[in-house]
């Protein structure tokens with residue numbers, strides 16, 4: 001299937017961010033991509049833009065880092081029970097955007113939408129054709 005230009009652009013941008021991230025933090029947590037957990041509410045701002053405060057409610061700590069008291073970005077041991085907010089090793093702010101941004105691809109939805117549109121158009125044309133025939 002085809003991806004939109006915007007989608008391709010986002011993908012390339014995020015791929016660059018990811019490459020830099022991996023270079024800088026080779027020990028980042030692969031499971032959560034450095035986020036420290038999994039939030040069900042994500043910031044709707046465009047990909048690559050940092051998350052605003054309060055945008056990651058419903059945040060489940062990642063079993064591979066957050067739950068093991070490890071920094072999700074550098075893998076350093078951090079005592080989260082101490083209400084620590086910044087990694088003493090890499091300076092990651094745990095309430096901020098410290099992970100690799102996700103690439104959200106909606107092209108499948110767009111394509112599905114287009115297919116529905118086309119199908120509806122086809123039905124519409126069929127109905128029009130039928131109407132013409134019955135009038136004759």
Ligand SMILES: [Zn+2]
Pocket residue numbers: 029030031032033034035036037062063064065066072
């Ligand atoms: Zn993790």
Ligand SMILES: [Zn+2]
Pocket residue numbers: 071072073074075076087088089090091092
């Ligand atoms: Zn760290």
Ligand SMILES: [Zn+2]
Pocket residue numbers: 002003004007008105106107108
């Ligand atoms: Zn896409």
